[in-house]
Amino acid sequence: MKTHFEHLGFTRDYYVGDKYIGTIPCEYDADSLLGYASRQDLIAETDMRIGKRNIRRGTSYWTIVNETCGKYIGSVIREIQSDQNSLKA
Numbered sequence: 696m697k698t699h700f701e702h703l704g705f706t707r708d709y710y711v712g713d714k715y716i717g718t719i720p721c722e723y724d725a726d727s728l729l730g731y732a733s734r735q736d737l738i739a740e741t742d743m744r745i746g747k748r749n750i751r752r753g754t755s756y757w758t759i760v761n762e763t764c765g766k767y768i769g770s771v772i773r774e775i776q777s778d779q780n781s782l783k784a
Contacts, residue, residue: 705723706763710758711755729760739753
């Protein structure tokens, strides 16, 4: 089943250890990877503020890039009916 969602952009999520720190919008080029494959392990060179939380200088953190999708475009009922018709054929 092919789904169609409104594309809203890309975000970079920040983690210290296994703790989620926050997210910021980011640019994305077609050569980069998404999801866990985009993971980067880094060390903060300066103090960073992500949302309401801070990452102190010298702290090890990691980031991943995710695609942000919005509402479904089209009719869900139409999708279900087309899937059922393709199964009957």
